[in-house]
Amino acid sequence: MxxxxxxxxxxxxxxxxxxxxxxxxxxxxxxxxxxxxxxxxxxxxxxxxxxxxxxxxxxxxxxxxxxxxxxxxxxxxxxxxxxxxxxxxxxxxxxxxxxxxxxxxxxxxxxxxxxxxxxxxxxxxxxxxxxxxxxxxxxxxxxxxxxxxxxxxxxxxxxxxxxxxxxxxxxxxxxxxxxxxxxxxxxxxxxxxxxxxxxxxxxxxxxxxxxxLANQGMNYLATGENPPRLGNQHPNIVPYQVFATADGFMVLSVGNDPTFERFCKEFGLAHLPADARFATNAARVQNRQLVTDTLAPVLKQHPTDWWISRLEALKIGCGPINTLEQVFADPQIKAREAVREMQHSSGxxxxxxxxxxxxxxxxxxxxxxxxxxxxxxxxxxxxxxxxxxxxxxxxxxxxxx
The missing domain is CATH 3.40.50.10540 (Crotonobetainyl-coa:carnitine coa-transferase; domain 1)
Structure with missing residues (x-):
């Protein structure tokens, strides 16, 4: 042994x-x-x-x-x-x-x-x-x-x-x-x-x-209300969800108000942070559907790779929705040696x-x-x-x- x-x-x-x-x-x-x-x-x-x-x-x-x-x-x-x-x-x-x-x-x-x-x-x-x-x-x-x-x-x-x-x-x-x-x-x-x-x-x-259950469990304990199913959206942060792009889908994760402002300024939406319905994360959560409907056509204009490269340059959270084939081929996964090979007793x-x-x-x-x-x-x-x-x-x- x-x-x-x-x-x-x-x-x-x-x-x-x-x-x-x-x-x-x-x-x-x-x-x-x-x-x-x-x-x-x-x-x-x-x-x-x-x-x-x-x-x-x-x-x-x-x-x-x-x-x-x-x-x-x-x-x-x-x-x-x-x-x-x-x-x-x-x-x-x-x-x-x-x-x-x-x-x-x-x-x-x-x-x-x-x-x-x-x-x-x-x-x-x-x-x-x-x-x-x-x-x-x-x-x-x-x-x-x-x-x-x-x-x-x-x-x-x-x-x-x-x-x-x-x-x-x-x-x-x-x-x-x-x-x-x-x-x-x-x-x-x-x-x-x-x-x-x-x-x-x-x-x-x-x-x-x-x-x-983490934040969702705490959301219930705070309100006494059953959190609804939101699909790929976040219960406490907006926008933090899946969006369709020109050639597929991606995740956009905007974690705070300065990041949202940076996103809006870069992609032709500079007027939004001045709108009370978009100005803070709390407001965006309250107006979740409006935010989604406003951003969806913008994200649809370009393919996923285009968005990933530009959002990463702006240090805005984003990522593709990978298949397992894409996961195991990803350079980060390879660099971290997330897959190992072992010699089995079968030979x-x-x-x-x-x-x-x-x-x-x-x-x-x-x-x-x-x-x-x-x-x-x-x-x-x-x-x-x-x-x-x-x-x-x-x-x-x-x-x-």
């Missing part, structure tokens, strides 16, 4: 997660140097191994699985068996962190619930990521990204004013839950460093979803999206490509538990690993 180099080097993670929220959390820890043992069910593994097509070329692995499971070692283990539970407990005894996203109470029947482990492993940091958290009337329910987007309000805010509610095009409820889980783990590590005491981190996807090279946390002294590393199912079972059980070849063969024959 290639030695980790990140700031979490020396920490070990017992990973009982699958699909996306949990694996996202653990991949962040792994990228930053933690040694992760990913526990998977023999024969099937993480559900996302079957979320295909597409597969990563030459690997047989789903693109979905590859996206959230690098820098992890895969161990197949049936925790429903007494022998599997015994092995799990021995591995947990050597772990700093356990992350799981089973339904509330599901791990208790295997003797692996937090209440069952906290006295035995007093320094263990135990992160549980579920749909609705460990308490409350919805705690037993399963959580799914689109369900959480619906219940958490974001779908009511997303879409055209006269259209149907829309979910965001990527599973943000899962991703945010994973990232908040990682933040909680890092805070718990700091507490353990000071006191020696572990703790449980209770992450509910609905909780984290409500937390990132193929796989592309992965890089970790965005750029640390100057202890950067994320890319030491292990996403694993084949059970790829590291023998190595981990020999290394951690000292099992012999005969013992491993026996466990395999009985379906424990």
């Amino acid at each position: 290639t030695e980790p180099t990140g700031p979490l080097k020396g920490l070990t993670v017992f990973d009982l997660t699958r699909v996306l929220a949990g694996p996202t959390c653990v991949q962040m820890l792994a990228d930053l140097g933690a040694d992760v043992v990913k526990i998977e069910k023999p024969g099937s593994g993480d559900d996302t191994r079957g979320f295909a097509p597409p597969h990563m070329p030459g690997t047989g692995e789903s693109a979905y699985f590859v996206g959230a499971n690098r820098n992890k070692r895969s161990v197949t283990l049936d925790i429903a068996t007494p022998e599997g539970q015994e092995i799990a407990l021995k591995l947990i005894a050597q772990s700093d962190i356990l992350v799981e996203n089973f339904k509330v109470g599901a791990l208790a029947k295997y003797g692996l619930g937090y209440a069952q482990l906290k006295e035995r492993f007093t320094g263990l940091i135990y992160c549980s990521i579920t749909g609705f958290g460990q308490t409350g009337p919805y705690a037993p329910r399963p959580g799914y990204d689109s369900l959480i987007q619906a219940m958490g309000g974001v779908m009511s805010l997303t879409g055209e004013p006269d259209g149907a509610p829309q979910k965001v095009g990527i599973p943000l409820a899962d991703l945010f839950a994973g990232l908040y889980g990682c933040i909680g783990i890092l805070a718990a590590l700091r507490h353990r460093e000071a006191t020696g005491q572990g703790q449980q981190i209770d992450i509910g996807m609905l909780d984290t979803h409500v937390a990132w 193929a090279t796989v592309k992965v999206i890089a970790n965005p946390v750029r640390l100057s002294e202890t950067p994320a590393d890319y030491r292990l490509a996403p694993p084949l199912l059970g790829e590291h079972t023998d190595a981990v059980l020999r290394e951690r538990l000292g099992l012999s070849e005969a013992a491993l063969a026996d466990l395999k024959a009985r379906g424990v690993v």
